[in-house]
Amino acid sequence: MLKKSISLLAIMLVLSFASCRSEVKNQQEPKDNYTEVSELAEQTKSESNNTPEQNAGFTPQVFFATSVSPAKPGNLVDFVWKQDGKEIKFSDYVKGKIVLLNFWGTWCPPCRREIPDLIEVHQESEGKDFVIVGITLERDIENAERNVKDFATQKGIKYLNIIDKDGAIAKAYGGINAVPTTFIIDKRGKIVETLIGARMKQDFLEAINRARK
16 A cells, blocks of 8 residues: 555656646747757857956947848848938948858847857958848847847947847848858858858858858
């Protein structure tokens, strides 16, 4: 009788644990169409060790896209944002340059893990025929600007980031189903490579060099 009671108790504990795990998993399901991609995430660098104090003294370039223009598949999608009271077109901003267009979100661990590598690529390539632009797909749209600016300040992200408030940019690129997703765009405005999942610095550099050929 005692053995039966112990066995019954063990079964109840197992079922209870499985239910809790299932409940937690359901709570963690994305509330939007974007899924975080962990591919190669373990190979990327850990979170940057920089502190807000170390990165103080600059204002992160974070803006909302105000309009998006349709484009043919495989081509650069143009959009506009307001900066210092002026409207700026993406096509003008990147004219004559190779573009690394990184779709990411502050809520996405693999995205955050590859940020230090992107920062290094930006620092080493700044002023050359190359530019990095981040497109943030935030879940908390109400606080998106503050969240992205705080994160950019903390990590020292000095390249441009555009908040895709209604997902129009992602949709114009054919839909972004997983983040991070990175497009390498050549000087003619053609998408020459798509990287789905977190990557390391060397992966980005190699893709950029391929775009130069």
